[in-house]
Amino acid sequence: MAAKAPHISLAGSGALLLDGAQGAAFSDATQELVWAVANAALALAGVRETVPGMNNLLVLFDPLTTDADSIGEQLKSLWAGVDARAVVGTHHTIPVTYGGAHGEDLAGWAAHCGMAVDEVVSRHAAATYTVAAIGAMPGFPYLSGLDPRLSWPRRSSPRLKVAEGAVIIGGAQAGIMPMTAPSGWHIVGHTGTRLFKPEAQTPVLFMPGDKIRFTVAGIEA
Amino acid sequence: MIEILTTGLPNTVQDLGRPGHLALGVSHGGAMDKEALATANLMLGNDAGAAGIEVALHPFRLRVHVDTTVAVTGADCAVGIGDRPCPPWWAMTIRAGETLAIDAPRTGARSYIAFVGGLDLPPVMGSRATDVKGGFGGLGGRGLSRGDRLALNPVQCRFPAGGIGAALEERRDAADGFASAIELRVLPAAEFDAFTPDAQAAFTGSEWTITNDANRMGYRLAGVTLSLLSPLELLSHGIVPGTVQVPPSGQPIIQLADANTCGGYPKIATVIEADLWRLAQAPIGARLRFLPVSVETSTQALRTILKRRHDFVAARNLMAGRLRPA
Numbered sequence: 001m002a003a004k005a006p007h008i009s010l011a012g013s014g015a016l017l018l019d020g021a022q023g024a025a026f027s028d029a030t031q032e033l034v035w036a037v038a039n040a041a042l043a044l045a046g047v048r049e050t051v052p053g054m055n056n057l058l059v060l061f062d063p064l065t066t067d068a069d070s071i072g073e074q075l076k077s078l079w080a081g082v083d084a085r086a087v088v089g090t091h092h093t094i095p096v097t098y099g100g101a102h103g104e105d106l107a108g109w110a111a112h113c114g115m116a117v118d119e120v121v122s123r124h125a126a127a128t129y130t131v132a133a134i135g136a137m138p139g140f141p142y143l144s145g146l147d148p149r150l151s152w153p154r155r156s157s158p159r160l161k162v163a164e165g166a167v168i169i170g171g172a173q174a175g176i177m178p179m180t181a182p183s184g185w186h187i188v189g190h191t192g193t194r195l196f197k198p199e200a201q202t203p204v205l206f207m208p209g210d211k212i213r214f215t216v217a218g219i220e221a
Numbered sequence: 222m223i224e225i226l227t228t229g230l231p232n233t234v235q236d237l238g239r240p241g242h243l244a245l246g247v248s249h250g251g252a253m254d255k256e257a258l259a260t261a262n263l264m265l266g267n268d269a270g271a272a273g274i275e276v277a278l279h280p281f282r283l284r285v286h287v288d289t290t291v292a293v294t295g296a297d298c299a300v301g302i303g304d305r306p307c308p309p310w311w312a313m314t315i316r317a318g319e320t321l322a323i324d325a326p327r328t329g330a331r332s333y334i335a336f337v338g339g340l341d342l343p344p345v346m347g348s349r350a351t352d353v354k355g356g357f358g359g360l361g362g363r364g365l366s367r368g369d370r371l372a373l374n375p376v377q378c379r380f381p382a383g384g385i386g387a388a389l390e391e392r393r394d395a396a397d398g399f400a401s402a403i404e405l406r407v408l409p410a411a412e413f414d415a416f417t418p419d420a421q422a423a424f425t426g427s428e429w430t431i432t433n434d435a436n437r438m439g440y441r442l443a444g445v446t447l448s449l450l451s452p453l454e455l456l457s458h459g460i461v462p463g464t465v466q467v468p469p470s471g472q473p474i475i476q477l478a479d480a481n482t483c484g485g486y487p488k489i490a491t492v493i494e495a496d497l498w499r500l501a502q503a504p505i506g507a508r509l510r511f512l513p514v515s516v517e518t519s520t521q522a523l524r525t526i527l528k529r530r531h532d533f534v535a536a537r538n539l540m541a542g543r544l545r546p547a
Contacts, residue, residue, distance in 0.1 A: 009411035012491040013519035015461050017411050026456060038244070051243045051459030053483055058459030060243070063520045064527070135459065135483035138246045138355045142457060142483075178246075179355060196246075198345050198357035204245045 003033050006056075006079050008072050014048075014063045016072055018079065021055035026144060026172075029084075030055045031132050035208050036084040037075065044074050052133045052208055054142055087209030089131065094176065094191050094212060096125070096167050100220025102190035109169065109188050112152050121219055123147045124188070129174055131210040139178035139196035139204040143212060146174045158184035165191050167214070191217075222286040223336070223371050226320065229278030230364030231436070234340060234371070235333075237270040239348035239358070243459060243482045250350045250358070253277075253437060253478050253501035254295055254331055256526060260387050261292035261335035263533050264312040266378055266541060271339030272349035274365070276332040277437075279325040283334075290314045290337045290378050291321060294387070296329025296502060313384035329502040338376030354438065354479055379541040387533070402428050402508040405496050408519060410464065410488035412453065420447040420471075424489055429473065429509040437479040440500065442509065446471035449487060457483045463492035465511075475500060495522035 006018040018037070020030045034057050038050040041059055046066030051058040061071050098121045099106035110117045129145040151172040162168065162183040168175045170185035177183065178195035195205045206212070235258060238251020252258035252275055259269035274281075279298065285291075292312035293300045300307040303319040312335075315321060323332050342349045342359065351359025360369060413421065423445040434441040447467050460466075464476040466486035475492060476484065477500065490511060492500065503509065 007411075010408050010491070010516070011410060011459075011461050011488075012408060012463055012494060013516045013523070014494065017458060019411065019458070021456050023454075049241055049243050051482065053458035054456035056456060056458040058243070058461070060240075060461065063516075064524055067520075068516060133457070133483070134244060135246045135457065136481040138242075138352075140246050181354065196355070198352075198355065198362075203247075203346060208244075 003030070003079060005076060008075065010068060011058060013068070015058055015060045016068055016075065018057045018059065018075055019055075020057070020079075024055075026055055026132070028130065028144065031130075031144070032087065033079065033082070033084040035087050036082045037078045040078050040082050041075060044071065046071065051135065053135065054132055089207065089209035089211055091211045091213070092206065094167075094193050094214050095217040096189040096191050096214045097218045097220060098124075098167075098189040098216065100190075102163065102166065103188050103220070105186040106188050109150075109152055109186060113150055115149075117219065120150060120188075121216060123150055124174075125214045125216050129212040131206045131208050131212065133208055134204060134206060137179060137181055138198070139206065141175060141195070141206045141212070143174040146172055148172065152186055154184040155186065158182050162187060163190070165193070167191055223373065224284045224286065225365050225367055225369040225371075226284055227280055227282040228365045228367060230366070231277040232281060232365045233275050233351035233353065234272055234342060234359030234365070235275040235350045236272045236348055238350050238478065239346050242346055246482050247346060247355065248352065248479050248482055249462060250352050250478050251348065252333060252350075254333065254498040256389065256498050257295040257331070257501075258333040258335065259530060260310070260389065260533070261294040261312070261333050262339070263530065263537060264292040264385055264387055265290055265335055265337045266537065267335060267337065267339055269530060271335060272342055272359075273333055273335040273340065276323055276334065277330065279323055279332070281332070282320055282322045284320045285315050285317060287317050287373065288314070289373060290380050292335045293321070293323060293332060294335075295332040296326035298326045298329075298332055299324040307384070308386060310388060311384050311386045312380070314380060326504075330504045331501050336373050337378040338374035341372040341374045352479065381540070385537075385540070389529075402510040403499050403503050404510050404512050405499060406493045406514040406518065406522070407465065407490040407511045408493065408514065408516060410491050412449075412455075412487035413489050415449050415453055415487060416467070416489055417448050417450055420449075420489075423447065425511050425513055429511075431503055431505050431507050431509065433505055435505050437477060439474050439476045439480050442473045442475065444472070447473065447489065453487050455485050455487060457485050460484045460488070461491065463494060463497055464488050465490045465492065493519040493522060495519065495526055
């Protein structure tokens with residue numbers, strides 16, 4: 001089935017935003033198309049960067065050597081015709097200590113979901129998550145695949161500091177903090193796995209299309 | 222070697238940033254006023270992207286421990302080298318043991334200091350710019366502190382005894398202290414049509430004030446409340462510096478050099494790249510106005526900047542060719 005054409009808008013004179021969702025809920029199939037177009041578009045003359053978002057794609061180009069109309073037409077063709085076979089990502093296993101001082105929202109999460117603490121933990125660790133996109137801060141993974149019964153709307157006011165390694169829940173999405181930063185997501189656990197090493201050859205641990213499983217290293221009251 | 226004597230943590234090592242890593246969540250970063258840093262470097266015969274210092278909190282003082290040449294650009298400040306005053310947008314030699322002092326700006330907000338050869342720091346992800354949020358680049362990923370010492374790349378420089386200066390045409394209106402509101406040229410962004418006609422008219426028809434919540438990540442503005450036709454839930458998407466978002470409060474945020482690479486708020490407009498320096502030089506409390514322009518105007522403004530850099534290098538090389546090494 002041909003994908004619905006994306007809505008294309010300007011993001012300044014040197015970038016276009018392709019919206020594949022247009023108000024719809026997140027779709028894994030659309031996301032695979034986003035990854036494929038993001039890779040293919042890097043080969044277009046004048047394109048500088050492609051930035052996959054959640055069912056959308058930001059494409060930066062040199063406005064002095066090409067223009068938005070030309071890039072927009074080429075992106076539409078790619079969107080309609082690119083081979084969006086599933087990306088074969090790396091599998092990662094992330095050990096998590098749930099609750100305790102570094103997972104202070106665990107009890108509140110269980111209460112919100114109407115489940116025992118053990119049950120939210122086992123459901124969180126039972127799912128396989130997909131890295132849909134990396135963004136906001138260096139190495140931060142937007143994870144799809146959260147059990148819908150575990151979703152929890154974001155806090156009304158963000159915390160000014162959420163620690164590196166915090167395992168977090170924001171609405172229907174899961175994530176892990178790559179560095180200490182402000183966040184409005186809930187903190188349900190902690191991992192020692194480092195997600196971002198700026199000096200490394202590959203600075204970021206996860207790439208779009210990677211699969212993640214959480215394992216229970218412990219549950220603290 | 223240079224030694225920092227007086228500073229604040231908002232002062233950082235910057236170059237022209239590290240584009241190319243947005244998909245890893247890494248901001249472009251770099252100098253907020255890229256033309257000011259680039260011009261300072263070009264005055265010295267450096268590459269436009271050599272690492273220098275961005276001073277956002279004045280006064281600032283440093284001591285040099287070698288003879289070198291420095292250029293100071295950006296905000297209009299009283300600058301002293303040893304006991305000699307240095308005009309704005311000027312490059313001068315400085316002797317080992319002398320201090321460079323930059324006072325609080327008369328107008329503008331950020332000063333840039335470039336050194337012949339540039340600061341000698343290891344590039345991280347292709348740049349020496351400090352990414353404070355990520356804690357990397359520059360000097361250990363942090364702002365400058367008193368007592369910090371930074372090495373300079375040793376480079377010979379041909380330089381006239383009295384120094385040389387630069388004047389950028391579009392900065393003339395900045396010299397009056399932005400007595401009127403600062404004009405920022407904008408292009409409409411993805412959700413422009415999702416705002417009420419009143420909001421669309423007020424966005425470009427009224428004045429905005431930069432609030433205290435203003436830093437390298439972005440500026441929050443105060444003014445008329447901008448409303449959407451109906452509530453909008455957006456999935457997270459990539460954004461560029463200059464993006465004007467409108468959170469549920471209805472008060473816009475302009476995302477800048479160190480902004481998060483993805484956001485979720487509706488976007489009403491994007492400030493054109495050629496005008497981002499005006500924001501870099503706009504202090505807290507400054508008034509802004511948004512002026513809608515065409516893509517052609519935005520592109521032409523960029524072309525003008527690049528041509529000027531090119532002409533500047535040519536002119537400097539012509540002049541330097543007549544000089545003996547310092």
